[in-house]
Amino acid sequence: MVTNSRLSDIATAIRTKALDIGFAACGFASVGNVPDIVYNHWQSWIATGKHASMGYMERHASLRRNPQELLPNARTVISLALNYYPAESMPAANPRFARYAYGEDYHDVMRRMMGELAQYIQSLQCCDCRCCCDTAPIFERYWAVQAGVGFVGRNSQLIIPGKGSYFFLGEVLTTLELPASQPLLSQCGSCRKCIDACPVGAISEDRSIDARRCISCQTIENRGAIPAEVAQRMGRRVYGCDTCQEVCPHNSQATPTTVEAFKPNEEFSTLTYQRLCRLTQEDFSRIFARSAVKRAKYQGLMRNVEALDPKLFE
Numbered sequence: 548m549v550t551n552s553r554l555s556d557i558a559t560a561i562r563t564k565a566l567d568i569g570f571a572a573c574g575f576a577s578v579g580n581v582p583d584i585v586y587n588h589w590q591s592w593i594a595t596g597k598h599a600s601m602g603y604m605e606r607h608a609s610l611r612r613n614p615q616e617l618l619p620n621a622r623t624v625i626s627l628a629l630n631y632y633p634a635e636s637m638p639a640a641n642p643r644f645a646r647y648a649y650g651e652d653y654h655d656v657m658r659r660m661m662g663e664l665a666q667y668i669q670s671l672q673c674c675d676c677r678c679c680c681d682t683a684p685i686f687e688r689y690w691a692v693q694a695g696v697g698f699v700g701r702n703s704q705l706i707i708p709g710k711g712s713y714f715f716l717g718e719v720l721t722t723l724e725l726p727a728s729q730p731l732l733s734q735c736g737s738c739r740k741c742i743d744a745c746p747v748g749a750i751s752e753d754r755s756i757d758a759r760r761c762i763s764c765q766t767i768e769n770r771g772a773i774p775a776e777v778a779q780r781m782g783r784r785v786y787g788c789d790t791c792q793e794v795c796p797h798n799s800q801a802t803p804t805t806v807e808a809f810k811p812n813e814e815f816s817t818l819t820y821q822r823l824c825r826l827t828q829e830d831f832s833r834i835f836a837r838s839a840v841k842r843a844k845y846q847g848l849m850r851n852v853e854a855l856d857p858k859l860f861e
């Protein structure tokens with residue numbers, strides 16, 4: 548039997564270690580059923596087709612409902628946030644890539660960092676741990692809110708007060724029963740900047756995103772043709788879209804990441820429209836070898852390039 552005071556010391560040690568490893572925030576939430584309001588919101592998002600072609604979002608309803616199905620006897624979700632905001636954005640005149648994709652694929656970086664944290668936790672106290680970063684069906688923003696890491700903005704992003712939303716999220720599930728952090732309430736107030744700025748009107752009042760219209764979803768997740776009404780609004784965005792984060796006042800306080808792996812290679816950061824038009828499969832494999840852009844595959848990226856209006860790059 549581990550005493551409450553020992554668990555509290557362990558929680559402090561875990562948070563300190565998480566920050567040492569390089570995470571920007573770490574919080575703890577007690578495992579339980581996701582409340583009906585959150586679960587039903589997700590179900591209605593699926594039922595109305597707003598998840599577009601992301602069929603995987605429909606699956607594993609019961610696993611989403613309670614993380615104990617992902618790790619038997621799980622007691623705590625440790626929510627972690629990792630800053631990816633780049634020191635410099637790619638030149639505005641070039642095709643735009645979402646900032647999250649500039650450096651090494653975050654799945655690999657997060658896996659390494661969360662693995663180190665899980666090892667540390669198990670060195671403190673015998674327990675089971677499971678690391679998740681898009682690798683398990685879990686409502687990660689809900690758990691991040693419960694763990695006091697941030698709040699969900701109208702743009703559907705997890706926003707950390709004083710730090711913004713350019714963060715990757717990950718979870719370490721553990722059988723340790725750590726003291727829960729205080730959940731955070733929304734701090735959007737009367738702001739609607741993201742709703743007004745979205746080029747395709749994809750953000751609803753209920754904080755859901757219609758992936759059928761969202762440029763980010765269509766240029767990354769969609770494997771078919773980009774709908775004409777989306778293509779017309781892509782502007783210079785060739786992979787992803789950061790507009791609803793760029794306009795968010797909370798991101799005026801974003802500071803550059805110190806994670807070396809998130810810096811883009813020289814060839815990536817200087818890609819012009821003309822260079823992208825001539826890109827070969829070989830070029831793609833070299834330039835994006837470690838990048839999340841691989842997700843779109845060569846065919847997907849070239850489809851996006853073809854959807855851009857050449858006049859914007861003359």
Ligand code: SF4
Nearest residue numbers: 745761762788790791
């Ligand atoms: S990512 Fe772009 S298109 Fe998608 S909701 Fe945000 S602003 Fe709109």
Ligand code: SF4
Nearest residue numbers: 700701735738741795
């Ligand atoms: S732009 Fe305004 S409404 Fe949108 S997430 Fe940021 S604070 Fe909230």
